[in-house]
Amino acid sequence: MIKSLDPRVTRAQIEENNTITPLKDLDQWETYEVFHQKKRGDQHMHVGIVHAPNAEMAFLFGKEQYGRRGFSVNIWVVKTRDVFASEYDDSDIFDTVPEKQYREAGGYKVMEKINKYKKGV
């Protein structure tokens, strides 16, 4: 038996020549993506992943892994395999050219107009 300074290890009565057999792929629980919401009305944000046999357990684990510091009001869990994801090879689809800045919100000088309007009132 392994004798350790950690009494819990000694208590577990583990054989010295204990050979660990890793689980086969199918013996592992699948993963769930965890999203939490900091306050009501906010968008849910992705915070991490948990292994779980079903959604209820995923919630159980997600709450403690990511919500135990007390910054959540709500949690979503979604099966990882239900998430449709783009390929990294296709990441160039997100490229854009500088001339298209007018399509971004920052391209508008809204505050100027607002201030002008406020002064007018």
Place this chain on the structure above:
Amino acid sequence: MNQTSSEAIKELLYKMADDLLIIGHRNSEWTGLGPILEEDISFSSMAQDKIGQAQALYQLLNDLGEQEPDTVAFTRNANQFHNAQLVELPNGEYDFSLVRHFLYDHADQLRFEALANSSYEPLAKVARKVKGELKYHVFHANTWMVKLGSANEESHNRMQAAFNEAWNYALGMFEKSSFEDQLIAEGVFEGEETLQEKWLANITPYLIKAGIEIPASTSWNPVFGGRIGNHTANLSPLVEEMSEVFRFDPTAEW
């Protein structure tokens, strides 16, 4: 608050705090050894909650003139603890730890729920504060109980065997105090008998879902004694291990 009333409340606080400290310590023995990482973290986190709740109650005792929480927690001998014997039993396999978690936490939640309306306001305040933690603990226990009770033959048999082993100890949680009538009359606490009835009503639906059978009531044989300091041989080594650092250096900073 008159003198007798204060003794009655202290006795109530001691048994609750000791239950929480001892089960918190037992459950923390799983830290790093839990069945999977996520469960290890969840179970450890709940163990910490329990020790925090124990501390809050030791603080109330301190306010009533008892010694500091750390002194009370770490310098008493096993026979000065008032916890039910259920919580001091060794962890065994994970099935037993989960069954104990289920049986204890249901009772704990109901006890605090009743105390949220206690005429002893400081305790009522603590009870209202821990409501959310307890809700999660019970939800955690229910989920595992139903899942493993009904998953497959091995898991079912393990849970049923662990349940049978824990049952009479669980009934021992409701050992009556000598102040029972007074606590009820003064509106401090509803009493162990009422608590046990509610507990039974609360756990039954989950046990039905889990396919776990409660032993026939004719065979019930509650293990009392914990509340008056009679314990199994398991408590002493636990207390020794738990208080090792404090006894070595009472001024150690954590």
